[in-house]
Amino acid sequence: xxxxxxxxxxxxxxxxxxxxxxxxxxxxxxxxxxxxxxxxxxxxxxxxxxxxxxxxxxxxxxxxxxxxxxxxxxxxxxxxxxxxxxxxxxxxxxxxxxxxxxxxxxxxxxxxxxxxxxxxxxxxxxxxxxxxxxxxxxxxxxxxxxxxxxxxxxxxxxxxxxxxxxxxxxxxxxxxxxxxxxxxxxxxxxxxxxxxxxxxxxxxxxxxxxxxxxxxxxxxxxxxxxxxxxxxxxxxxxxxxxxxxxxxxxxxxxxxxxxxxxxxxxxxxxxxxxxxxxxxxxxxx
Amino acid sequence: xxxxxxxxxxxxxxxxxxxxxxxxxxxxxxxxxxxxxxxxxxxxxxxxxxxxxxxxxxxxxxxxxxxxxxxxxxxxxxxxxxxxxxxxxxxxxxxxxxxxxxxxxxxxxxxxxxxxxxxxxxxxxxxxxxxxxxxxxxxxxxxxxxxxxxxxxxxxxxxxxxxxxxxxxxxxxxxxxxxxxxxxxxxxxxxxxxxxxxxxxxxxxxxxxxxxxxxxxxxxxxxxxxxxxxxxxxxxxxxxxxxxxxxxxxxxxxxxxxx
Numbered sequence: 001x002x003x004x005x006x007x008x009x010x011x012x013x014x015x016x017x018x019x020x021x022x023x024x025x026x027x028x029x030x031x032x033x034x035x036x037x038x039x040x041x042x043x044x045x046x047x048x049x050x051x052x053x054x055x056x057x058x059x060x061x062x063x064x065x066x067x068x069x070x071x072x073x074x075x076x077x078x079x080x081x082x083x084x085x086x087x088x089x090x091x092x093x094x095x096x097x098x099x100x101x102x103x104x105x106x107x108x109x110x111x112x113x114x115x116x117x118x119x120x121x122x123x124x125x126x127x128x129x130x131x132x133x134x135x136x137x138x139x140x141x142x143x144x145x146x147x148x149x150x151x152x153x154x155x156x157x158x159x160x161x162x163x164x165x166x167x168x169x170x171x172x173x174x175x176x177x178x179x180x181x182x183x184x185x186x187x188x189x190x191x192x193x194x195x196x197x198x199x200x201x202x203x204x205x206x207x208x209x210x211x212x213x214x215x216x217x218x219x220x221x222x223x224x225x226x227x228x229x230x231x232x233x234x235x236x237x238x239x240x241x242x243x244x245x246x247x248x249x250x251x252x253x254x255x256x257x258x259x260x261x262x263x264x265x266x267x268x269x270x271x272x273x274x275x276x277x278x279x280x281x282x283x284x285x
Numbered sequence: 286x287x288x289x290x291x292x293x294x295x296x297x298x299x300x301x302x303x304x305x306x307x308x309x310x311x312x313x314x315x316x317x318x319x320x321x322x323x324x325x326x327x328x329x330x331x332x333x334x335x336x337x338x339x340x341x342x343x344x345x346x347x348x349x350x351x352x353x354x355x356x357x358x359x360x361x362x363x364x365x366x367x368x369x370x371x372x373x374x375x376x377x378x379x380x381x382x383x384x385x386x387x388x389x390x391x392x393x394x395x396x397x398x399x400x401x402x403x404x405x406x407x408x409x410x411x412x413x414x415x416x417x418x419x420x421x422x423x424x425x426x427x428x429x430x431x432x433x434x435x436x437x438x439x440x441x442x443x444x445x446x447x448x449x450x451x452x453x454x455x456x457x458x459x460x461x462x463x464x465x466x467x468x469x470x471x472x473x474x475x476x477x478x479x480x481x482x483x484x485x486x487x488x489x490x491x492x493x494x495x496x497x498x499x500x501x502x503x504x505x506x507x508x509x510x511x512x513x514x515x516x517x518x519x520x521x522x523x524x525x526x527x528x529x530x531x532x533x534x535x536x537x538x539x540x541x542x543x544x
Contacts, residue, residue, distance in 0.1 A: 189385040
């Protein structure tokens with residue numbers, strides 16, 4: 001929050017008096033509100049200006065609409081694809097794959113991080129493998145997943161492969177950052193390893209876990225789209241690749257726009273979940 | 286009979302780089318209900334001594350006995366209070382106070398009742414459902430003490446419990462904690478680097494030397510008949526200065542040899 005622009009000569013009064021906010025404070029609040037409204041309006045204005053410029057440029061022939069398409073064409077092809085039922089089906093496929101990918105890689109990553117926390121020996125032994133797997137471009141594994149898992153399940157393979165390693169490393173790092181002395185306190189009460197895990201390690205790493213989840217959403221989407229590029233017969237990634245092959249720029253761009261909306265929706269969902277988890281566990285502030 | 290006894294205890298830490306001899310040949314004996322302070326130069330292994338009594342560390346040689354039995358691991362008989370309160374922010378005050386009881390799998394209802402009674406008795410009655418972040422530093426440390434008391438230890442180990450607090454809170458809390466411990470009739474071992482705190486709270490002050498540490502002196506603190514009471518009152522009494530300058534000089538001697 002920016003500092004209030006008005007100065008009081010008296011020391012700041014502690015709680016607000018029962019008479020309600022002072023006129024100065026009310027003016028400050030109104031200014032804040034105006035500012036927020038302006039920011040939102042400007043955001044939409046930027047988008048509108050971009051679309052308008054695009055439309056005009058394509059209409060006047062400044063740019064080749066064969067290559068760039070244009071907003072009005074996108075809109076009609078969006079409605080067309082929607083009516084055919086194609087768009088919903090493909091969007092749903094991608095959404096489901098992403099959600100499953102996120103859940104699986106978060107669960108798997110957390111479990112593996114717990115194993116590493118539990119056994120220092122295991123974590124030391126496996127450390128170089130994790131480093132190598134992290135550095136390896138997971139896309140290179142695409143053909144393997146396709147051959148092993150088939151065109152549908154290879155998507156999940158790719159999604160999890162891309163996001164799980166980072167998840168393990170972030171969650172494990174979070175575990176390590178929890179103060180030694182919180183665990184010493186637990187030890188002084190004679191806590192077992194399981195009790196330390198459930199009473200301190202897991203609850204204390206909720207904020208870190210949420211941060212990991214946010215990173216995971218982005219990575220899993222990359223994995224899903226990558227997987228669909230390589231092998232799938234459905235999903236937004238498939239639509240994009242297919243549209244490119246038959247030179248249907250409308251299809252490509254509509255799919256990309258939907259993908260952008262999907263990622264915003266997922267990110268919003270994760271934010272809500274995170275805020276709820278933090279509030280529930282008193283991590284706010 | 287001595288409640289806590291150490292017989293010729295030594296402890297060394299090992300790391301791949303080096304071996305550090307922290308304690309050498311420590312012998313002491315603490316009676317039931319006694320309040321002992323331990324002072325010494327920083328890094329002399331005062332906290333290590335507490336970890337040995339609590340059973341979190343095993344001596345390299347020598348024996349640590351509580352009520353005549355050798356210490357093997359942590360026991361419900363010993364409560365530990367750390368420098369920081371380490372209240373869990375994801376739990377409210379009451380459930381923080383119950384952490385120890387939960388770990389020790391004590392009867393839930395009984396522990397609840399005891400926790401609420403202790404909170405009430407020591408001025409935190411209205412705060413059971415507050416979150417720790419809503420409490421002041423002094424209140425948080427009192428909650429930490431109650432968390433230890435709920436598990437009903439006979440012995441309390443206090444590892445610089447006031448050092449993270451501001452001066453005023455510290456003096457006040459020293460009074461309160463001293464009152465609570467005497468009120469509950471516990472044996473207490475306080476580790477501190479604050480000489481005033483050591484003198485005014487304890488029945489005996491032990492001075493430790495630099496590493497490898499031994500106990501270099503033990504002072505019986507007597508304020509004479511009539512002067513009983515809070516640490517604060519003792520600061521005003523005549524013998525206080527004498528004790529202070531004696532212990533100060535001893536610590537200076539240890540510090541001097543370090544340069």
